[in-house]
Amino acid sequence: MEIIKKTTQEIARHALEVIEKISPTQVSLMIETIIDADSVFIVGSGRSELVGKAFAMRLMHLGFIVHVVGDVTTPAIKKGDCLIAISGSGETKTVTLAAKTSQEVGAKVIAITASEESTLSQYLDVIIYLDSKTKEPWKDYNSNSLKGDYDDLTPMGTMFEDSTHLFLDGLIAEFMALLGKKEQDLKLRHAIIE
Helix, strand or coil: CHHHHHHHHHHHHHHHHHHHCCCHHHHHHHHHHHHHCCCEEEECCCHHHHHHHHHHHHHHHCCCCEEECCCCCCCCCCCCCEEEEECCCCCCHHHHHHHHHHHHCCCEEEEEECCCCCCHHHHCCEEEECCCCCCCHHHCCCCCCCCCCCCCCCCCCHHHHHHHHHHHHHHHHHHHHHHCCCHHHHHCCCCCCC
């Protein structure tokens, strides 16, 4: 139990520090881009995809038209839509390809990443930069992991993914306030076939 408590405290502390550093200007641009989009598409791989799916569900509960890239019912992205691309390294091939394709058709691209200079950064309109450890810390010589700030209890992308998840949950609360929605409004769109 001691390891669970220590690790959970470290993840929460790290997430708060990372979220505190996010550019308010970029967050405002992200909110504006999502609100203005005809449809919102979300792409990630592995655990980042799972975090993206959780965010997609909450956006749907708020009334947005949202799709997860890779689902069999996902339509073609088009001009007027936006893509939210989640990749700690900014090098995940499926994510960078989705961003490139989205940009080519005129959709807006929002990235959530721990790498400001990556393949993904070539295709962005908005960047939510999380100064966090990823599964490939050796690619960033300024990485906190190389400074010894992390240990094996938060392996690979744990810090990035957990920080992303908490940021996106906070963003849902921001949308609720902006749109005047209450929990009861979200419950009306919650799945009833479970």
